[in-house]
Amino acid sequence: MTGKPATTQTPQPVAHASAAIADVWRALGLVPDPEVPVVSIVELGIVRDVARHRDEIVVTVTPTYSGCPATAVIEADIRASVEAATGTPARVETVLAPPWSTDWIAPEARRKLLHAGIAPPGAAPATDAGAYARPIRFARPRDAVPCPNCGSLRTSELARFGSTACKAQYRCGDCLEPFDYFKPH
């Protein structure tokens, strides 16, 4: 509810990047997220940088949730796809800062989530120092989450956690369908 735009956007391939680097970004754009396979890891905003260091390609990623069990699979998928696309050994580096935010999910990916029956996340909660200085007394009011099936706003939260750490379970009061909501994070 009090979300503000993330200060860091998803890095995109820049014009002067070498052809090899552009190839890597293209290859990474085809690597699906293991748990939400309708979006790629680039669209999800977890690929932070691609660089060439001597004889290897270094792909820098940031985890979504600390305990996300897909992390190891994502690493293996990145190495395999980059090596297949470029013939160059790839290494994955993980950075924590700045922490991943759902605000980095690309607009196109939000449409894909919607089509897959997953309500895309609203604005992420504020993460400035001031936000952390305020004690949390009550749960904040729930976002009005439009139903991905019929668009109704008469939806309610069934459970704070869904099939994966990144989703909550909702139910639509009009079409009565249950659905996943990608939690703002």
Place this chain on the structure above:
Amino acid sequence: MLVATDTRNAGGDAATRSILDPPGSMLLDYLLRFADNALVLAQRLGEWVGKGPVLEEDIASTNVGLDLLGQARLWFAYASEVDARNGQAGRTEDRFAYFRDSGDFRNLLLVEQPNGNYADTIARQFLFDQWHVLALGQLTLSRDTRIAAIAAKAIKEVRYHVERSSDWVIRLGDGTDVSHARMQSAVDALWMYTGEMFTVDATERMLIDAGIGADAAALQPHWRSAVDAVFDEATLVVPADTWMQGSRSRGGKQGIHTEHLSRLLAEMQILARSYPEARW
């Protein structure tokens, strides 16, 4: 306090270390407090797998545990590097988790308490979450950039945890006669363990003075006002403080634990200790 003579100082790259940096052994001790809180509570929450009161809560408890386990790994990874800088072998996260005994664990007594009924589990989670979010909030401002990065990552998850546990305290406290009675009795039983969250021992004093650690004592009024507000909504009575809540009390942060931790570790560690080279 200045420590100019210890050449094994930690708290950043060699070039950025200053005479303000605490000895590496103290930094390690401090990191283990956060690592062990997360690990031990994750293990407790894992005990609910397959037997939560309802499916959604089974999943929720497991997910909170998973977040905490991930956070424990981030803390242990840094602890491992500090351990190596201290001239030790650089114990891996598995060595820290599986091959230390209870006296070497630095977690709060609160998080090692048994699951009990679901009100007990929720009360433990709520009292801890409200502290955890405040402590991590301070650590996001730590002069140690690695600590600040881990805290900034973890706090996003913990903010969600505290919302959920606050919701449940209100729901159970302001629920039926039975749920209210169980919630109140859970809070009454756990309250004495909350005191040590706000004690500052020599290790914490030094880390606070160095601009690295969170000032636990300063968190207390914020924690109390957040807890009071939720209890008020939940129609719960705040228990009276006990002898364990004095500023000089000692406990989990100094490695002095309740017997519950030993039993938890016995289960958590037996596979790794029986088959030290076991691989998935």
